[in-house]
Amino acid sequence: MCVAQFVDVLDVNAVIVALPTIGRDLGFAPEDLQWVVTAYVLFFGGFLLLAGRLADLFGRRRMFLLGLALFAASSLLCGLAWSPLALVVFRAAQGLGAAIVAPAALAIISTTFPEGGERNFAMGVWTAVAASGGAAGLVLGGLLTDALGWEWIFFVNVPVGVAGIALSFALLEADRGEPASRRLDLPGALTVTAGLVLLVYGLTRAEDAGFTSSVTLATMALALSLLAAFLFVERSVSDPLVPLRVFRARDLSGSALVAFANTATTSPVGILAVLYLQEVLAYSPTLAGLLGLPFSLSVVAGSFLGSRLTGTLGARRTMALGLLGICAATLVTAGISAEGGLTYVVAGAALSGLALGCSAVASTTRGTSAVGEGERGLASGLLNSSAQVGTALGIAFLFTIAAARTSALSGAEPTAAALVEGYRLAFFVGAGLAVAGALAALSLVRENRRAGK
Numbered sequence: 001m002c003v004a005q006f007v008d009v010l011d012v013n014a015v016i017v018a019l020p021t022i023g024r025d026l027g028f029a030p031e032d033l034q035w036v037v038t039a040y041v042l043f044f045g046g047f048l049l050l051a052g053r054l055a056d057l058f059g060r061r062r063m064f065l066l067g068l069a070l071f072a073a074s075s076l077l078c079g080l081a082w083s084p085l086a087l088v089v090f091r092a093a094q095g096l097g098a099a100i101v102a103p104a105a106l107a108i109i110s111t112t113f114p115e116g117g118e119r120n121f122a123m124g125v126w127t128a129v130a131a132s133g134g135a136a137g138l139v140l141g142g143l144l145t146d147a148l149g150w151e152w153i154f155f156v157n158v159p160v161g162v163a164g165i166a167l168s169f170a171l172l173e174a175d176r177g178e179p180a181s182r183r184l185d186l187p188g189a190l191t192v193t194a195g196l197v198l199l200v201y202g203l204t205r206a207e208d209a210g211f212t213s214s215v216t217l218a219t220m221a222l223a224l225s226l227l228a229a230f231l232f233v234e235r236s237v238s239d240p241l242v243p244l245r246v247f248r249a250r251d252l253s254g255s256a257l258v259a260f261a262n263t264a265t266t267s268p269v270g271i272l273a274v275l276y277l278q279e280v281l282a283y284s285p286t287l288a289g290l291l292g293l294p295f296s297l298s299v300v301a302g303s304f305l306g307s308r309l310t311g312t313l314g315a316r317r318t319m320a321l322g323l324l325g326i327c328a329a330t331l332v333t334a335g336i337s338a339e340g341g342l343t344y345v346v347a348g349a350a351l352s353g354l355a356l357g358c359s360a361v362a363s364t365t366r367g368t369s370a371v372g373e374g375e376r377g378l379a380s381g382l383l384n385s386s387a388q389v390g391t392a393l394g395i396a397f398l399f400t401i402a403a404a405r406t407s408a409l410s411g412a413e414p415t416a417a418a419l420v421e422g423y424r425l426a427f428f429v430g431a432g433l434a435v436a437g438a439l440a441a442l443s444l445v446r447e448n449r450r451a452g453k
Contacts, residue, residue, distance in 0.1 A: 001105040003164040004068055005126060006133035007157055008098045011075065012040070013137030013296070014153040016271050017289040018145045020278050025150065028084045034399050037271065039088045041391045042197055043095030044102075048385035049241050050189040052103035055380075059175025060104040065168055067100025072161030079154035099384075106380035108172070110368040117311060123365045124307030128300040128357075142289025188233045188241035195226030196389060199396075242382065252379060254444030255367030256386040258319045258359060261437020263387045264394030265326050265430040266356050269333060270295065271395065272402060272423050273345050276336060280416045291342070295349035302357020307365075309358055315366035319441035322359025326352055327434035334427040338416040366445060394433070402426040 015022075015036060023033045055063045074093035081087035109126060113119040137153075144152040202219035234240040247253050270292070277288040302322075309318040333348030335341060367383045406414045406422035414422075 001109055002126065002129040003160065003167060004064070004101050004105050005129050006136075007071070007160045007164065008101065009133035010137040010140070010160075011094070011153070011157055012037070013133070013292070014141030014144070014156075015040075015137075016274055017137075017141030017285050017292070018150040018153055019271075020275070021145050021285060022087070022150050026081070026084050026087060032084065034395055035088050036091060037391075038395055039091040040095040040098075041388045041395075043092045043193070044099045044384075044388040047096055047099040047189060047193060048103055048388060049192070049382060050185070051100045052107070052380055052382070052384075053185070053241060054100070055104040055107055060108050061168060061172045061175050063100055064104040064108070064172070065165060067097050067102075067104065068161050068164050068168070069097075071097030071101060072158050072165075073097075075154045075157035075161065079151040099388075102384045103380040106364070106368065106384065110380065119369075120307040120310050120361070120365055123361050124303045126303075126364075128303040139289050139293065142284070142286035145285045185233070185237050185239060185241035188230055188237065191226050191230040191233055192241070195223050195230060196393075198223035198226065199393065246379070246382070249370045250444050251446055252367050252370035252382065254441055255315075255319070255363040255370070256382055257440040257444065258323065258363040258437050259367070259383050259386040260390035261323055261433055261440065262326070262356055262359050262363070262390065264390035264397075265330060265434045265437075266352055267391040268394045268398040269330055269352070269427060269430050270349070272398065272426055273333060273349065276341070276420070276423055277345065280336075280338060280419055281340070281342070291346060292349065294346050295353040298350045298353025299357040299360075302354040303361050304357075305354070306358035306361035310362045310365055314447060315362040316441055316445040316447050318362035319359050319366075319445065320438040322355045322357075322362065323434045323438035323441065325355025326359070327431045327438070329355060330427050330431040330434060334424045334431075336420055336423065338420045341420075363441075394430070398426040398430055401429055 019033055019036060022028065022036060023030070028036070051063065051067070071094055074090050074097055077090040078087060078094060081090055106126070109122055110119065113122040140156060141153050144150075144156065198219055202216055202223055231244070234242055234244055274288050274292065277283045277291060278285065283291070306318055306322065309321070313321070329348045329350075329352035332351060333344055335344035364383060368379050370379060402422035402425065404422075405425045406418045409415075409421055410418035
């Protein structure tokens with residue numbers, strides 16, 4: 001399970017470090033470069049719910065193997081991409097593979113370890129491995145991009161994926177039978193994915209067309225209509241992708257909102273910080289990647305701290321404490337300037353990683369405990385989907401805010417000072433998102449200090 005988690009996160013962070021080089025080599029328009037990340041997280045988030053249901057119906061090990069194979073194959077194709085469109089398409093396929101892997105893996109963990117101290121520790125290890133993958137991705141992303149070319153940040157996933165498949169046959173128990181019902185809610189999966197894609201696209205187009213333009217408003221209206229249609233479909237079909245009754249479980253709903261707030265703040269802030277280091281301070285990809293290590297290493301420490309705090313303070317308080325820490329870290333990062341700001345970036349990253357580790361462990365532990373064993377795949381998919389959608393929407397929203405502010409100050413040729421002002425405004429908005437997530441945790445998640453429940 002941890003091998004799969006490692007390779008998923010490694011790839012995301014490696015791509016972030018290589019974004020400027022990928023943009024130059026393949027000829028991406030500046031406003032389209034974010035789709036290298038967004039295509040991945042959109043398909044990851046959009047199909048997680050369906051993948052979680054597939055894991056419950058057809059076997060978790062079986063779906064885990066299928067997803068890992070798709071992820072490895074699409075990684076190879078990403079490295080061979082010949083145009084911006086080809087890379088975005090293959091990144092979407094990579095995201096689909098990750099979407100199949102993640103809920104199956106998390107469901108296996110949550111059913112293998114009993115609720116309480118053992119599961120809290122397992123979730124801490126799971127989060128720590130993700131942070132290790134993030135650290136490796138930042139370092140390898142810079143080193144491979146400088147030494148061999150950005151293609152190798154994708155090629156490196158292939159042997160790791162093959163190793164994960166081999167370990168699965170050796171270490172994971174075979175699936176034990178299959179439920180009688182195999183009906184799948186494909187209309188639900190299609191409407192929610194299409195709605196999310198259009199929502200992110202509308203936010204990204206707002207940079208050029210304006211938030212009040214007919215193009216932006218029409219796109220956003222269609223996106224909201226599709227998301228409303230998703231809710232209607234879920235009420236109508238006999239086997240919904242997401243039974244609406246699960247949202248009546250306050251612990252699961254609150255944990256999902258916390259997962260959304262975690263990534264909607266930390267992911268775009270992290271990417272903008274990497275862009276600041278390369279585009280304003282003119283650091284190399286290797287150095288920018290190495291400077292991302294404080295964040296990833298702090299997540300490792302925060303994940304183990306979070307597993308302990310969840311058992312003592314309770315998941316509710318640990319989530320809120322973590323998100324308030326993320327808010328503080330984002331405000332620290334906003335201290336950057338055109339002349340220099342390395343200290344603010346490193347300090348903000350270290351604090352953000354520590355806080356994210358605490359909040360992520362608490363939300364994952366409480367969310368997966370909110371449903372019965374037969375719906376752990378669904379709950380895992382919902383939590384992962386919330387996190388990935390948070391990443392996609394956070395990137396689209398904060399990137400648009402940063403670009404609009406920069407454009408208003410400098411026009412077509414952005415100056416270093418204008419870029420920094422755009423980044424800082426995005427950081428302030430991100431801090432507000434973190435506070436909103438903390439309030440959601442305190443208002444929705446029930447207080448229970450026993451065994452991290």
